[in-house]
Amino acid sequence: MDYPLHGITACQLGLVVRDIDKAVQEHSEVYGIKQWFRVNIQSIEYYYQGQREHLVLDIVMGYCKGTQIELIQVLEGERNIYVDLLLKENLIHSGVSVRDFDNKIAALKQRGYKELHHGTFRSKGLSTVRMAYFDCRKELGYILEILEVKCLGINLGMPKFLLQAGRLTGDASLYKPRQSITTL
16 A cells, blocks of 8 residues: 555644634743744735635744644635635644655555645745645545745655744744734
């Protein structure tokens, strides 16, 4: 039997939130996360249910041991997976970082998993992230995100040092509370 993600460690828990500042505070208190990073997104090319959609996100990431906690707040956009699931669930996905993105996507589709959305995020610095969500809720109980994170064309995965280095390149900045933007 072919196992599309055999040997890959889940490295991320992604949560959609209504108020990112409140969520940072709560997760800091529960997990003891002392340092958070805001992703400085330059542009998002986003497709949902086969259609290109407008989407503006605020994404903040922190680490608990080796697991990245990703908090996602929708700032603009009405047709996207985050809005559709926000009222039903909070844990959006478990993410895995892969080196052969296209092959992993093809293998999951071949096994019958439905792609929910995909896109490419370009930061203000040197990083590009390709991602795709697959509906594995029936089989696994959650949505699976496949990620490819590249800096200067090199796939580096998602270690904490990458976000720390991203402060120098403009890809990320230290988290500072905004004026508590609440949407939805």
